[in-house]
Amino acid sequence: MTGFRDLEGWETLTTAERGVVVIAERDPLRFATSTAVEIAGMAVTSEATVIRAARKLGFDGIKGLKQACAARAGRDEGLAGSIRSRLDSLEDREVLSGDATARAVLAASARILVQLSETLERGVFDEVVGLIESSSRTMVYGLGTGFQVADYLSLGLERTGIGSRTLSGSGHALADDVHRLVPDDLLVVFAPRVLLSDIENLIDVAGSRVARIVLVSQVYPPKHVRDRVLMVELPSTAGSAASEVTAAWAISDCLVAELARRNPAAAISARDDVQRLRDGLSPGRIGRSRRR
DSSP, X not given: OOOGGGSGGGGGOOHHHHHHHHHHXXXXXXXXXXXXXXXXXXXXXXXXXXXXXXXXXXXXXXXXXXXXXXXXXXXXXXXXXXXXXXXXXXXXXXXXXXXXXXXXXXXXXXXXHHHHHHHXXXXXXXXXXXXXHHSSEEEEEXXXXXXXXXXXXXXXXXXXXXXXXXXXXXXXXXXXXHHTOOTTEEEEEEESSOOOHHHHHHHHHHTTTSSEEEEEESSOOOGGGGGGEEEEEOOOOTTOSSOTTHHHHHHHHHHXXXXXXXXXXXXXXXXXHHHHXXXXXXXXXXXXXXXX
């Protein structure tokens, strides 16, 4: 991953502004979870200096630099680091009881969902729903836990009468799936915590093959592909006891609910058909058929 000092704006930074960047490089997780005022305190400078440093490096502002730090922290910590971060957020975890741990995690998850409710842009959400309605198919991609959410959304879409398929994998394993994409397809990508290079490659390659790409993530894609992506930003779970997929599951439920509300007849028909198939394929039904 490119270091902040490798960015074009580094040479234009003042000494105080470089001090801000040094803190971002040394402790990206703390930087990502701190306010501009707190960062200014750490760097012994002003909030305005923090914002200028971010903009000179090419970010939209402090929010963009914090997102880059969150992505870096996610890449660096890996799976073990991710669970360590969640454990560290539990105060006095050595003396917590099981129910206290559950309450702490549930409270953190509730805060993430409230934050999602407050920050989800209505225009973006409506645009995603419209894209799903107007596309020939909605292809949903994810890796790891992102795949579990992708599969969940794809199943929900199919049960709402919308053609969908789940994609996963990378490199050669993904090439045939990308080859099958057509211009009328919508590609929804779940990358809840971090954008791995596999996902960045998919966005780069598939961007010219589909109608639009929707990215559901805590971090924005690289600048050179942003014009191809409609971003659904998730609240950061850095330093939280909540799972990175908490908000992603909720987004999936919101999309399916809104699509069903807009076309209830299709949703009811699709679910009725699934129920008929369940009844026809159940072991009890097969046994009754044989007795006849």
